[in-house]
Amino acid sequence: MSESLGLSAHRLEEMMGEMQQTILVNHYPPCPRPDLAIGIDTHTDVGAVSCLWQPDDVVGLQVLREGEWHPVSSARGALTIIVADQVQIASNGIFKSPLHRGVLNKDKNRVSILSFYQLNPEQLVSPLEDLISDSSPPMYQPTRFKDHEQAAKGPLSANAS
Numbered sequence: 001m002s003e004s005l006g007l008s009a010h011r012l013e014e015m016m017g018e019m020q021q022t023i024l025v026n027h028y029p030p031c032p033r034p035d036l037a038i039g040i041d042t043h044t045d046v047g048a049v050s051c052l053w054q055p056d057d058v059v060g061l062q063v064l065r066e067g068e069w070h071p072v073s074s075a076r077g078a079l080t081i082i083v084a085d086q087v088q089i090a091s092n093g094i095f096k097s098p099l100h101r102g103v104l105n106k107d108k109n110r111v112s113i114l115s116f117y118q119l120n121p122e123q124l125v126s127p128l129e130d131l132i133s134d135s136s137p138p139m140y141q142p143t144r145f146k147d148h149e150q151a152a153k154g155p156l157s158a159n160a161s
């Protein structure tokens with residue numbers, strides 16, 4: 001990911017500092033009225049990146065793009081990588097941390113397994129200097145991970161001004 005921004009291979013990782021991995025297993029039981037209920041409501045992931053494994057063929061992850069919800073299916077056995085907020089900040093908005101949600105299914109169980117890469121609570125993340133120029137001013141202020149986690153509600157907003 002760093003190299004795709006024209007940076008050295010570990011630049012994003014260095015900005016994130018020592019990360020810890022949190023594993024989460026979600027179970028979505030069948031729901032007779034999926035139109036009236038939600039599994040996991042709209043959010044962005046707050047850490048660096050999230051790896052999602054959907055072991056069943058039941059699609060439940062949706063991402064919001066241009067005002068529309070799109071299902072995200074994975075090839076069998078494949079991991080889906082979700083860019084999270086800290087990579088959006090460090091890349092100065094080039095990588096986007098998508099709004100997503102988990103929806104329910106009428107007659108099928110669904111399990112999703114996630115590995116979140118979280119930061120040390122004191123870790124300070126700011127847009128990488130190499131990505132800042134007169135034409136690309138910083139979109140975010142340096143923010144400690146614990147403060148971001150606390151404030152995280154809804155979409156990540158540009159707050160450098």
Ligand SMILES: O=C(O)CCC(=O)C(=O)O
Nearest residue numbers: 026040060061101102112
């Ligand atoms: O179950 C899913 O596919 C998404 C879960 C999710 O977004 C989360 O736990 O943060």
Ligand SMILES: [Fe+2]
Nearest residue numbers: 043044045100
């Ligand atoms: Fe999520």
